[in-house]
Amino acid sequence: MSGYEPKTIERKWQQVWAEEKTWEVANPGQPGFDPAKPKSYVLEMLPYPSGEPHVGHLKCYAVGDAIAHFRRRHGFEVIHPMGYDAFGLPAENNAIKTGEPPRAATERSIESFRRQFREWGISIDWSRELGTHTPEYYRWTQWIFLRLLERGLAYREEAPVQWCPKDATVLANEQVVDGRCERCGTPVEQRRLEQWFLRITEYADRLLADFDLLESWPEHVVTMQRNWIGRSEGAEVAFRCEELGLDFPVFTTRPDTLFGATFFVLAPEHPELERLVAGTPAEEAVREYVNRVARESVEERGDEGREKTGVPLGRSVVNPVNGEEIPMFVADYVLMEYGTGAIMAVPAHDTRDYEFARAFDLPVKRVIEGTDPEAARDEQGLPYPGDGAMTGSGRFDGRHNREAYEEIVAWLRSEGRGEVSVNYRLRDWLVSRQRYWGAPIPVVYCERCGEDGAPAIVPVPDDRLPVELPEIEDYAPQGRSPLAAAEGWVATECPRCGGPARRETDTMDTFVDSSWYFIRYLDPQNAGAAWDRAAADHWLPVDQYIGGVEHAILHLMYARFFTKALADLDTLSVQEPFANLFTQGMITRDGAKMSKSKGNTVSPGEYVARYGADTARTYICFMGPPERGGDWSDEGVEGVNRFLSRLWRLCGEVESREAAGLEAGAAEGQARELLAKAHWAIDKATRDFERGFQFNTAIAAVMELVNDAYRLKEGLYADPAGVAAVRFAAATAASLIFPFAPHLGAEVWERLEGGRVWENAWPVADPQLLRSDTVTLVVQVNGKLRDRIEAPAGAAEDELLALARASEKVQGHLDGKQVVKEIVVPGKLVNLVVR
């Protein structure tokens, strides 16, 4: 047999899988559907097709494919689809640069991804392939949008939004990182614009509560989402400005510190600011301050460490708990977007208020006893954010603040000055984008249907979907969507009154497209509905989701929100889309993140061409635990290639030798030793799979098996029973490596056992062969290893002790000393404690 030539065998099996449509599965009611088989939905996050796939894609799909294969061979009907998240900015920016239309570049990239997925041998049900940029898909994205609109979950509103000047579009909060555009790194600006939002905040509590419904998600992902949602319980309390007869509500998590409020601060964007200072001496200074803040970037303003600034308003409000008049200020450390845009300042117990009080020489009034040695800054131990006995708080003095908390809120309530309140850090999801390459938002604006001069928002009826994306010439954004230039497309007729109307020219954030794709896979060709309910009910939820941790918040939270909203629309029966989540770590090169500018990228195509897909996939799974990152090493790839070649050669040797007459139970000597190793490897690999996808150690176990076969084979080749043992070892190795190296696994299995390895159940270790007659007894003196003795497996404690004491090496350490204690762990260890 010739040497290991991955090209040949990989092509052979890829052809088999394509021709026989091996990985296609049927929906309930379709021919070939087996209701007796349990289902398993294994899904990797769909790729964004830009250029060629990179090594992160290879890792994601190699990991997912291993899981899919493992489940199939445990009797599950595994659905394992693939698609493309094809709308998005890079294709459009490329179009602006090169003139190549986004559709053409995207299709070209999809072709490349599709070809490489086949070359990698990923077991995909290709009959379910989809692209989010096709009218057949985005028709239903638009359909879902309309359902959300009907429910009031989609709305259009003028609000301060984050604007990226480079990409010339608004961004969702989640897409702004450290005050910069997530995509291009440009500092974002704040603008007031009318935009489309999805009411994700309505689901904040359910998004939090339903973490309980998940089977297994990485703890840190749950934590990140929890922090992002940022639920805070507290109270809303009204402070009254008597001069103007205005109530100013504030949100506070610390109503127990109300007695310590010594001043009051409004955000620069607060709507009542104008009224408060109009015609007063403070007017000029306040206006100047507000203008200055408005010019600052989001990044500058967000800096926590900066000096506190602000301007007094010359007005005051009354503290409802003690009737004290406290002065009002405007300051940029108060944010309009959170709470009510106004705060009561308690400098004694809040660091930020304390800093402001220091800068403006305002009184600091302690109302909670105690000091925090870490945080305290002055001789009184203030500010103190912790708990303790109340003081300076009238009838609450002496009470513990946490105990009095409820009572204070109840009292405010009875006085009509306050109410229990909950606030979230989470904002509604801004989904409109002033860009071309996305799904059009399916509404039109009709003057005739409108009122008070404002045009009416008229949804496009379902039967006129999709609203197709028109072909245009110029993709460059000019502060409005490039679609606005497509006059023939924009001008339309109102579906309600038939009069002239204009189309919405914004498109949807691509995260909308990817918030429901995992449902469309279940019924991808359905032209009459987004999906068939029975198909969705059968396959959902996704049993195992795999992807990069960079989507911990964005995609994973949006998809959870969509699932809940769709369940509320009575189109789904699950509340959570992804029962189990696995996040893979990033592969680096030379210790650094791969990037074209650094020139340290790894092209999967190159390695596949050189070593074969099996080697590339197995190497990636062998690098280390897949949830952790790892540094790519060319030598490591060679090592894995060596291992696969060794298995290949072993197969060739054993195939050409006569094998017969092996009774597993009766095997002796080296034959038994090798069989035992094979069963050990089965047991080890199976447990590693089940224990959180520890592929690196599972592969190591198969390596050990092949190494042992090499060590023992010369002796075993002497008789047919021995050859049979080696043959069993090689076939077992092929079976176990199949999830990582499917082509080689299939080929070796076919040669040695005949038939298709994937049609065989995952092997089960024979407990007879996992057991051994003798064990290695570890003998310690004072906890230090002194000898290893072969002992009978079932030996009693005194027997083991006698063996241990009989050891010469041990006796050398007992000399002249007294044994004060003997510890025996049967089957494992003896420890003699001497003095």
Place this chain on the structure above:
RNA sequence: GCCGGAGUGGCGGAAUUGGCAUACGCGAUCGACUCAAAAUCGAUUGCCCUUACGGGCUUGUGGGUUCGAGUCCCACCUCCGGCACCA
């Protein structure tokens, strides 16, 4: 600052319930095969002392619990990721 995660040979990493630290792979050294090289096969490979036998030390640092700690507890150091003026 707050919330996560991680520190083990020259390197990637293993150690499943508190019980043989360093599996497996890389790299390195030596040997076999070869005219030679590559490939392959085999041996050695944590550090220190020792010709050897053997001994001592070792899982970021310092303490503790235990017959026994990489694993549990306390304090600290370093690195990575997330959030960050959210009242």
